[in-house]
Amino acid sequence: MSQTITIHHVTRIEGHATIDIHLDGAGKVDHTDFHVTQFRGFEKFVEGRPYFEMPAITARICGICPVSHLLASSKACDAILAVRIPPAAKLLRELIHMAQFVQSHALSFFHLSAPDLLLGFDSDPALRNVVGLIEKHPEAARDGIALRKFGQQAIARLAGERIHPSWTVPGGVNKPLDSSTRDEILSEIPIARSILRRTLKMFKHVRDGFKDEVESFGATPTMHAGLVSPAGHLRLYDGIVKFIDAEGKAVAHIEDPIEYSGVIGEASMSDSYLKSPYFKPLGFPSGVYRVGPLARLNVADSCGTPEADDELADYREALGRVVQSSFYYHWARLIEATYAVERMEQLLNDPRILDTHVRATAGVNSNEGVGIIEAPRGVLIHHYKVDDNGAMLWANLIVATGHNNLAIREGVKQVAQRFVDGNALKEGAVNRVSALVRAFDPCLSCSTHAYGSSPYRLRLISPDGTLLDQK
Amino acid sequence: MPSKISIRIDGELVHARLGQTILEVAAENNKPIPSLCSMKGLRPVGACRLCLVQVEGLGRMLPACTTPVQDGMSVTTDNAKLRGYRQMIIELLLAERNHVCAVCVANGHCELQTAAAKLGVMNTRYAYRYPNHKVDLSHSRFTLDHNRCILCSRCVRACAEVEGAHVWEIGGRGIGSLLVCELNRTWGESKHCTACGKCVQSCPTGALAEKGFAVEEMTKKPEPVSRIAAFREVRP
Numbered sequence: 001m002s003q004t005i006t007i008h009h010v011t012r013i014e015g016h017a018t019i020d021i022h023l024d025g026a027g028k029v030d031h032t033d034f035h036v037t038q039f040r041g042f043e044k045f046v047e048g049r050p051y052f053e054m055p056a057i058t059a060r061i062c063g064i065c066p067v068s069h070l071l072a073s074s075k076a077c078d079a080i081l082a083v084r085i086p087p088a089a090k091l092l093r094e095l096i097h098m099a100q101f102v103q104s105h106a107l108s109f110f111h112l113s114a115p116d117l118l119l120g121f122d123s124d125p126a127l128r129n130v131v132g133l134i135e136k137h138p139e140a141a142r143d144g145i146a147l148r149k150f151g152q153q154a155i156a157r158l159a160g161e162r163i164h165p166s167w168t169v170p171g172g173v174n175k176p177l178d179s180s181t182r183d184e185i186l187s188e189i190p191i192a193r194s195i196l197r198r199t200l201k202m203f204k205h206v207r208d209g210f211k212d213e214v215e216s217f218g219a220t221p222t223m224h225a226g227l228v229s230p231a232g233h234l235r236l237y238d239g240i241v242k243f244i245d246a247e248g249k250a251v252a253h254i255e256d257p258i259e260y261s262g263v264i265g266e267a268s269m270s271d272s273y274l275k276s277p278y279f280k281p282l283g284f285p286s287g288v289y290r291v292g293p294l295a296r297l298n299v300a301d302s303c304g305t306p307e308a309d310d311e312l313a314d315y316r317e318a319l320g321r322v323v324q325s326s327f328y329y330h331w332a333r334l335i336e337a338t339y340a341v342e343r344m345e346q347l348l349n350d351p352r353i354l355d356t357h358v359r360a361t362a363g364v365n366s367n368e369g370v371g372i373i374e375a376p377r378g379v380l381i382h383h384y385k386v387d388d389n390g391a392m393l394w395a396n397l398i399v400a401t402g403h404n405n406l407a408i409r410e411g412v413k414q415v416a417q418r419f420v421d422g423n424a425l426k427e428g429a430v431n432r433v434s435a436l437v438r439a440f441d442p443c444l445s446c447s448t449h450a451y452g453s454s455p456y457r458l459r460l461i462s463p464d465g466t467l468l469d470q471k
Numbered sequence: 472m473p474s475k476i477s478i479r480i481d482g483e484l485v486h487a488r489l490g491q492t493i494l495e496v497a498a499e500n501n502k503p504i505p506s507l508c509s510m511k512g513l514r515p516v517g518a519c520r521l522c523l524v525q526v527e528g529l530g531r532m533l534p535a536c537t538t539p540v541q542d543g544m545s546v547t548t549d550n551a552k553l554r555g556y557r558q559m560i561i562e563l564l565l566a567e568r569n570h571v572c573a574v575c576v577a578n579g580h581c582e583l584q585t586a587a588a589k590l591g592v593m594n595t596r597y598a599y600r601y602p603n604h605k606v607d608l609s610h611s612r613f614t615l616d617h618n619r620c621i622l623c624s625r626c627v628r629a630c631a632e633v634e635g636a637h638v639w640e641i642g643g644r645g646i647g648s649l650l651v652c653e654l655n656r657t658w659g660e661s662k663h664c665t666a667c668g669k670c671v672q673s674c675p676t677g678a679l680a681e682k683g684f685a686v687e688e689m690t691k692k693p694e695p696v697s698r699i700a701a702f703r704e705v706r707p
Contacts, residue, residue: 050608056574056686164573169685361683363611389608389659390682 019433021416022461023468029420030463032413034405034437036274043395051080051364051386052170058382058397059164064107067100067155068375068400069382070168071237075371076382077170079257080390082365088355089172094237095347096158096168097373099185101236101340102192103151104376105293105333108441109199110144113330116435117206121213122428140202143195147337150192154185154344172359179354186348192341193307200311200334204318210327216418217327217436220410221246222288223279224295224322225403227374232301234308234339236374242299243279243289248322252281257370260381264398269405276405277398288410291378291403292440293332298322305346308339326411329439364390375400377441401442411436420460476542481549493535493546494522504548505557505586507675508623509536510693512700513632518623521560521586524548532556554590561587562595567646568602569618570676576614576689577677583621584676600646607652609659612682613671620650620678625693626670633700636663639670650678669696 020033046057055073059066071093078085085093115128118137127135134141152162158177159165167173207214223246227239241254243263252263265280265287279287289295298321303309312335319328347353364386371382378400385394415436419429460469474489480502487496492515497504508518517534524535527545535548547553564570564583572578604617627639627650638661642651652658671679672692680689 048606050606050614050682052683052685053574053576060573166578166685166687169688170683174685174688363683387608391606391608 017437019412019416019437020461021420021433023463025463027421029413029417032409032416033271034409034412036272036405039273043397046392046395049392051077051369051384051390051392054382054384054392054395055168055170056164056166061397061399063163065100065104065375065377066164067096067168068373068380070165071097072371072373072375072380072382074168074170075238075257075373076369076384077371078360079369079371080364080366080384080386081171081360081362083171083360083362085172085360086355086357087352088176089358089360090238091347091350091353092158092173092177092358093168095177095344095353096155096165097237098340098344098347099151099154099158101151101376102337102344103148103155104441105337105340106144106147106151108376109330109333109337110140110147112441113435113438114140114144116431116438117203117210117330121431121435125431128431140199143199147192147195147199150188153188157181157185169359171361174359176356176358177353182348182354186345189341189345189348193338196334196338196341197307200331200338203331203334204314207331212418213432213435214325214327216415217325217411217439219325219327220414221324222290222407222410223251223282224298225279225289225291225379226296226299227372227379228300229304233304234296234300234302234336236296236336236340236343238373241372241379244299244322246322246324248298252279254372257372257381258368260370260372260383260398264381264403266396266398266402272405274405275398275402277403278406285406288406289403290326290407291400292329292376293336294323294326294329295378296374297332297335303335303339305339305342307342308335311335311338326407326436326439329441333441364388377401378403401440404440404442408437408440408442411440476540478540478543479545481547482545487540489540491540493524493526493533493538493540493544496540497535497546497548502548504535505589506536507582507586507621508625510625510629510673510697512697513625513628513673516624516628519560519564519621521557523553523556525550525553557586558590558592559596561590561592562597564621565592566595566597566599568600568604568620571618574686575619575677576680576684576686577619577691578687580687580690581677582675604649607658608682609657610661610664610666610682611659612666613658613668614680614682615650615652615658616678616680617649618678619676621676622648622650623675625673625675626650626679629669629673629696633696633703634665634667634669636665636667638664669699672696 018035022030024030055070058069058073061069111130115133119128119132156162159167223243225243227235228242229235229239243252245251254260254263263280264277267276267284269276278284279289303312315331368385373380380400381398383396387393415433419432462468476487477484478487480497485500494504504522506522509515515536517537520534522535523532525547526533572584607615624641630639631637638652640651641648643649653661673696
């Protein structure tokens with residue numbers, strides 16, 4: 001007797017993707033599919049667990065940005081406690097978040113994307129990696145490693161561990177900052193700033209060589225979303241989620257996190273385990289929007305720190321007020337890293353940050369809580385429902401990569417149409433399609449690069465369904 | 472019969488008092504034997520079997536926590552065979568429930584975790600059972616997570632012998648055994664729990680914990696429970 005097992009799409013992903021490219025009768029790209037093929041199941045298996053375990057459990061979703069999940073989860077738990085966390089705790093959470101932004105952006109730019117940018121998309125794939133980068137551009141490789149180390153060490157100094165620290169808890173953090181740790185982190189800030197200055201200069205120098213990529217890397221105008229302060233500054237820890245249309249006009253705001261579901265809908269795709277969030281007023285699949293560094297700089301009026309604002313002015317002078325090409329995620333990422341380092345300095349120099357009152361305690365005062373934060377890859381939403389005893393009844397997690405799913409799908413098609421032709425896949429074309437996905441720095445690329453083998457499986461399919469080529 | 476006797480532990484001649492257990496004498500003589508269910512001041516029950524030792528002249532192994540010393544006894548507390556059995560016991564405990572250290576409230580302060588590390592248990596040879604146990608969060612101050620319980624019964628004994636409340640019991644049989652609260656009530660419905668927390672402090676793992684504590688935050692303090700028990704014993 002046969003039976004059918006249906007797995008509903010309640011998953012988080014960070015792993016492998018398959019891209020299908022379908023050709024028409026003339027051998028041209030007809031359409032493409034972007035499949036995310038891993039099942040995680042976090043939303044389901046947390047049911048029944050105490051809500052105060054959620055930060056630690058959900059941090060395991062990611063090894064690159066566990067701090068984002070820790071913080072989004074802690075914020076959702078703060079809402080369940082219905083407390084306002086102590087000011088020092090808020091500053092400390094933002095501080096560790098900034099450190100994470102620096103390390104994550106450094107990883108994305110230097111370790112994952114710089115081989116494409118500095119060695120070229122068509123260079124020898126055997127050397128188009130961080131090892132090749134060390135050979136040809138040792139100074140950039142050194143800067144990348146040093147910048148990531150700065151961020152990781154700051155996380156370890158604050159929270160005791162570089163990955164999956166347990167410092168952030170519902171109600172605040174569980175240990176105050178001492179002055180010697182503050183001074184240690186402060187002493188390393190000038191080095192981080194000089195690395196970013198050099199890197200921005202280098203990026204501005206090399207970007208002219210990528211005209212084709214700029215035009216075809218997901219350059220279709222979309223909406224953008226990101227956190228901003230009430231004054232319109234870039235915000236990464238806390239703020240209002242602002243949506244702008246392709247021309248830059250504000251179209252929606254989420255001021256109270258619990259209201260997110262009125263603006264963001266979630267569609268499940270039959271060919272992917274990654275949900276596709278969409279802008280509800282426009283419906284699915286028209287409500288495409290992007291999140292992450294590019295979107296955040298489009299949404300914010302300014303960064304709010306001097307050096308990042310200077311860089312933002314250069315960026316806007318070169319590219320305009322609303323930047324649509326996903327190729328410029330890289331530039332935006334570097335500006336954000338500059339902002340993060342400057343913000344770290346501001347936070348460490350705030351005398352309130354040494355206050356020892358860093359945790360608010362309470363029981364379950366609300367049966368529902370939502371935490372929204374900007375992860376390095378974009379808006380991250382944790383939504384929990386608990387019973388009166390604090391047992392998890394239901395969870396919904398919208399990870400940053402999810403918001404970009406529709407845009408990545410659109411971008412894959414655009415890049416394929418530009419670079420894929422005929423019945424065989426050229427290596428450079430394969431790499432450009434992969435690089436489009438990489439520009440978004442999706443969570444699925446984290447595990448990818450850690451294992452060293454290509455997680456992308458590209459298949460070229462003829463109109464009758466025959467597999468013509470695969471890489 | 473003399474109250475002072477001599478026994479050999481791992482070949483070394485040591486003095487002991489009649490009525491002491493092998494576990495106690497070994498500990499006094501700086502030869503600690505791993506154990507999970509024994510706790511100073513509580514009646515030994517030999518539940519975990521981790522303290523199995525070899526006694527010369529006997530073909531089977533005996534639990535050190537429940538075996539009284541006898542004059543002239545020669546005990547082996549550590550050799551390859553005993554280490555193998557102890558590793559097996561830890562592996563079976565880990566496979567039986569859902570022990571996920573990374574997200575456990577007692578991570579870094581857990582006796583099961585410490586014992587596993589000391590015995591060099593890196594993984595288990597047995598298939599995990601992944602039982603579907605609920606977490607009892609009904610008590611206002613404490614949590615009970617059966618997924619992390621090793622059925623050592625330290626909580627049962629602390630509650631009965633020290634606090635005198637008799638809230639806890641082990642229900643069921645064999646693999647179906649489960650810590651139960653007062654004829655299978657939820658902890659929050661308990662009619663006798665004094666919320667003293669002795670069971671929580673006695674628990675060697677994260678099974679019993681204080682509510683609201685996040686991962687790694689629960690450190691246990693069983694010593695005061697042992698001190699109260701010792702104080703009670705010397706009273707008439």
